[in-house]
Amino acid sequence: MPPSDLTDRPAAARLVNVTRRYGRGDGTVHALRGVSLTLPVGSFTAVMGPSGSGKSTFLRCASGLDRPSSGTVHLGDTELTALRERRLTLLRRERIGFVFQSFNLVPSLTARENILLPLRLAGRRPDRAWLRDIVERTGLTDRLRHRPAELSGGQRQRVALARALVTRPDVVFADEPTGALDLAARQAVLGLLREVVDAMGQTVVMVTHDPVAAAHADRVLFLADGSVVDVMDAASAERIADRVHRLEPR
Numbered sequence: 001m002p003p004s005d006l007t008d009r010p011a012a013a014r015l016v017n018v019t020r021r022y023g024r025g026d027g028t029v030h031a032l033r034g035v036s037l038t039l040p041v042g043s044f045t046a047v048m049g050p051s052g053s054g055k056s057t058f059l060r061c062a063s064g065l066d067r068p069s070s071g072t073v074h075l076g077d078t079e080l081t082a083l084r085e086r087r088l089t090l091l092r093r094e095r096i097g098f099v100f101q102s103f104n105l106v107p108s109l110t111a112r113e114n115i116l117l118p119l120r121l122a123g124r125r126p127d128r129a130w131l132r133d134i135v136e137r138t139g140l141t142d143r144l145r146h147r148p149a150e151l152s153g154g155q156r157q158r159v160a161l162a163r164a165l166v167t168r169p170d171v172v173f174a175d176e177p178t179g180a181l182d183l184a185a186r187q188a189v190l191g192l193l194r195e196v197v198d199a200m201g202q203t204v205v206m207v208t209h210d211p212v213a214a215a216h217a218d219r220v221l222f223l224a225d226g227s228v229v230d231v232m233d234a235a236s237a238e239r240i241a242d243r244v245h246r247l248e249p250r
């Protein structure tokens with residue numbers, strides 16, 4: 001996708017001068033030091049950077065799992081940072097999807113029940129056509145009755161992705177979604193993330209250490225020491241690897 005095409009789109013989410021500090025006094029850690037950026041609707045953004053650069057903190061602040069120390073976070077027209085805890089919890093449940101490296105599936109529930117869990121918690125009925133579409137795209141049609149222990153790592157991650165998509169969230173936030181997978185499963189999950197962006201118009205943000213994974217994104221943000229230090233659009237794995245390498249402490 002050409003970069004100009006991304007910039008012309010409305011914002012699915014927006015961060016304005018977001019900082020996050022941990023601790024106080026001499027021991028204060030500045031995990032984010034004033035991050036401002038826009039995530040365009042229907043875009044796939046990867047976030048990279050050395051260990052401790054603030055990637056997970058960014059993801060947690062952008063998705064309303066954590067509150068910034070200062071600055072604002074907006075999801076569409078809603079300012080997350082202005083919401084009280086209860087409203088924020090509801091909004092997270094209904095408008096944000098999460099995919100984690102550890103899958104976070106409920107072991108006693110079947111794949112189908114896991115996928116439907118966010119709707120059950122929200123007291124909403126599944127949209128059958130949408131559910132069928134997600135299940136088909138994630139290739140889980142004949143796995144729906146299985147429990148997580150009866151699924152491969154790649155299948156579990158696909159269940160987690162289907163669960164993240166079931167509410168039609170404004171943004172899906174993924175933290176190392178391919179970190180625990182073998183090569184084939186990794187490729188399948190990345191292809192699927194690309195497809196949900198291209199075919200379903202979904203907005204996806206993914207933290208990753210893997211330049212090959214990041215190359216599936218439209219845009220790569222590079223964090224170092226709590227700041228966005230570079231942005232690349234439509235970059236190859238080689239260019240991304242080279243940029244990350246130059247950010248690593250020597």
Ligand SMILES: Nc1ncnc2c1ncn2[C@@H]1O[C@H](COP(=O)(O)OP(=O)(O)OP(=O)(O)O)[C@@H](O)[C@H]1O
Pocket residue numbers: 022023029030031049050051052053054055056057058
């Ligand atoms: N709950 C916390 N309390 C204190 N410091 C924290 C906390 N969470 C994160 N930090 C610190 O904030 C900084 C950024 O951490 P963060 O987890 O966002 O980095 P990261 O880029 O995701 O790292 P990694 O790639 O190793 O997962 C680090 O110095 C970390 O030690």
